[in-house]
Amino acid sequence: MGPVTAAVDAAVAAARRRYRRLDARQAAAERAQGALLVDTRPSELRRVHGHIPGALVVDRNVLEWRLDPTSAHRLPPVSHAGVRFILFCQEGFASSLAVGSLLDLGLTSATDLVGGFAAWRDAGLPVSRT
Numbered sequence: 001m002g003p004v005t006a007a008v009d010a011a012v013a014a015a016r017r018r019y020r021r022l023d024a025r026q027a028a029a030e031r032a033q034g035a036l037l038v039d040t041r042p043s044e045l046r047r048v049h050g051h052i053p054g055a056l057v058v059d060r061n062v063l064e065w066r067l068d069p070t071s072a073h074r075l076p077p078v079s080h081a082g083v084r085f086i087l088f089c090q091e092g093f094a095s096s097l098a099v100g101s102l103l104d105l106g107l108t109s110a111t112d113l114v115g116g117f118a119a120w121r122d123a124g125l126p127v128s129r130t
Helices: 007-016 024-032 043-049 060-067 094-104 116-122
Strands: 036-039 085-088
Touching: 007 094, 024 036, 024 085, 024 116, 043 116, 060 094, 085 094, 085 116
Parallel strands: 036 085
Antiparallel strands: none
16 A cells, blocks of 8 residues: 555645746746745744735635735736736645646636745745844
8 A cells, every 4th residue: 555645734735836937046037027925924934934025914814815916806907817927835735736726716827935934044035023
């Protein structure tokens, strides 16, 4: 008998097969070209670990409504379905599931950050503690 995989692990793997993920340097380069970094972490994690200056903070429970350009509840920077979103959570797992949800809405430019916020910080990219 082979190893047992939790259903959620299989869901993460399935979501990731649908798009190309970015490492921290790639994400920083795309951000410099206009992509929006989207922090989906709870406020407690942002308080403890810091945040990426200028990243758009969107709680995971309202993510689809805030990033869907057809939603009455979308955020101002969300003007069309082609906006490049780079989602991140703390370590890059929950953000993969969130990208899968955005792809289901037709937001085909969505991706996430391999390793999440921790990878960004570990790459020496800008982080704020305030």
